[in-house]
Amino acid sequence: MSVTAPEQAFYSLSGDGVELVRLSPGDGGGWAYESVNSITSTNGSLLKIQGLATDHSTSRVLALRQQRSGVQILELDMMTARARSLLTLPGVELQSFAIHPVTGEIAGYSGTQHMLVVIDPMTGMFRRVELKSETTLLDITFEHAPRPVLYAVAADHALYSISLQNGELGRVTVDAKVRGVRALDFIPGVGLVALGEQLYHLDLSSGRVQILSGELNSGLHELAVVDRRLQRKTRVGYVRSRETEAGNMLEWMTDEEVHNLGFWVVRNDAVTGEYKLVTPRLIYGQGNSSRRRYYTFVDRMAEPGKQYTYFLIDVTFDGPVARYGPVVSEAPFTASVE
Template sequence: MGVIFSRTVFTRYTFLKGETMSASTKHDGGGGVFSIILTGLLVVTLLAMQPLPAQILTADAGPDLEVDTGTPVQIGGSPTASGGAPPYTYSWSPTEGLDDPTAANPIATPNTNITYRVTVTDAEGVQAEDEVTLRVRVWLYAISDTPPNQLTRVNIYSQSPTLNIVADEITYGGPAMAGLPPVGSVLNETEAAAIDPVNERAFIISNMGTTSALLLLDLQTGVATGIGFTGATDINALAFNPTSQMLYGLSSHQSQLYVIDTATGAATALPMPVTTTGANIEGLAFDHFLQPPVLYAVDEFDGTVYTIDVNTGEGTVAGVTQEGFESIEFSSDGTMFAAHNLSKLYTIDRDSSYAATVFANSLTIDGEGLLLNDGLSTLDDLIPVELAAFYAQTGEAEVRLFWVTATESENLGFNVYRSEQGMNDFVRVNSALIEGAGNSSSEISYEWADRQVEPGKSYDYLLEDVDFQGRRTRHGPVSVAVAALPSEIMLLQSYPNPFSVTGNNGAGGMGRTHIAFALARESFVSLKIFSITGREVAVLARRSYPPGRFTISWDGRDQAGNIVAGGVYFYSVQTPAGDLLKKKLLILK
């Protein structure tokens, strides 16, 4: 006799000599009864097998990864699905950047930070989900002016920023030019840098000769090729404006701004000095986040920060940061980076009196010139979206984003990115592209809610539009603080108060007042309106609410739908725990 079982554990049956016994078993194929008569054996043991419960279906989207922009990477687990009842089907979202959103392990080619979610469905219709976040590396390059004259870089969006050496020495690749070293030799006095992201060119300055020389730098090899001499002395800072395609240089000792011809290297001085205070300005960069881009400069000796008029060269004091910064650069979201002469990389918060914070305590970087190209939004002549407004409001345990487009040109749609305030680590939070209007010359209003926020935290949001060719432009950021929850329950004063049932209440709208309350935990809430004599006039809420802040409007009507008389009324909120709070409001006729 043979019996086959699967998904089993063992049950032990023991029979004595001469004993007849039958036993029933159940297994994947159904039940069965078998009998054994023992002859000639003292003891026989039968192992009967019984089924185990099915394993729980589990999805694994794989580990979070750091990748270079536009570099294909495989996502998903090993395996992506386990347990449950095979075979499995897979659905990845968003589908943007994926070669096959129905594969277990699709290939993703991200151009920006993105979180993918996989939904696994087994043969019995059971589903499981998991997420993976891809963070695109954004490289900030730095050049040094002292031996070993390295070219280094750091990923500014890494969770643990680490300095990477691209080239141990910046070398001169020709052509032979008097005042520059022989071809193949180390290029010294490299004191300024700027990047042209449109044409993928990196410019640097060498002050080895009697006048400053303009060169092109290969960011893969560290080899520089000469363009020409500027005719100006001691240019210590460079900045490139991709919108106007103009390169600017600044002589630190003269506080003089120049326009530099990128074909010949010749420099033309603007009519006015940046300042007449004898400053030593070393850092220069455009903030491309602003439109039009704004040119910033920083004084190494006293930390004065300037904005500079690119037509006249005149500087205006914008603030003061700490001393010692030799170069600055901006990311496309407006983050200001600065390299210190004590070999530390900082971020400077322009919203907090230009306070400087070490970017990474373990990171040392010698940055006479900083270069950053992280997908600037101002590179294309076509402006897919012109925004008329972009703002955020807190709602009931959520943040609502509102934006209005003045025009749209070949606009496919929008993405929303969120970061905890001050972290500058923006991650996409919308699961699918928010559909745009395509082409429009009239104003269109949009609204989107982020319900994955935490009470008591502050957030920054960026809005990204995507055109038909996949080009992206970011707007913002806008900031919003999510109110902390009360320790128990809180009832706020209604607004407007007093209000008119039939008149226009300004911010309150037409004949309405708004009553807000907040809960620390889920609770059943009763919100009622009473007359001055204690008579119940209206019931505005009688249901369960989750933790959070909520607003309910009242139009001045009683339960029968009649407009109440003018005068003093009270409103109260009550919970089963015995909490009872009251406030007064006044209705004008």
């Protein structure tokens, strides 16, 4: 996929965080700024937003609002800038956040406590990951990959990777012409896009940079990219589970497959809250197909009697783009295609 295609929409926030702004290519290589609207709640109250994050698996943009009592996660209507509350976490303070493309977990960054907060959006349960550095971070985003890497941009505009296991930061080298980066988003099939003095496309494997825009307004912060090409996804008719002698069987059917490489299955443990990729390898799909297809997967490693929640992840040739579920089962998931 190309960057800055007509199907893509780039959004940012005004300096005070109360206005949603759309960025678009203009004449002569310049970029135009168009106010979408002031950000309001469903009852019309004006809201101040600290962060934006794109959930490409559900084609949603979420917003972060810090309050005295805690943090609020909202779903943002990008046409009207109207925000609907999804989750409130009392006693938590966050400055930025990102959506895990496989599990749907929310990773939030707290600069005051130098830690990450990893939140299960289904239950509101969260765990803390202490960062091994006091480097102040401005924004974070996940790579779209089987085991996604969390990337961050720091106050000195340097780029880092962050381990969710031990909180260690690793410096990422990019071309020196990248200046003033303060916000990030990762687009499946495109890569990492950064908002700084200009808009940049960063190739993390080579360190090369593509400049996408002219000079940008320094008052803009945060970045969310909506790619409408990702909204045409494989159509899954159903996902369900049933108990068999071999364990819990997950079954699903597709009515149509679009650019579909295959599927993963992710399992969540109700007791520990841990998400785990349980498919030992990708269950291959049909690429592009208008024929109905049936799939099964048996989880043989789950413990009998424990409650698990499963998600089906659709993986295109550009990475994971859709998440189906949850499917809840209480028993212990070989893959086959009929």
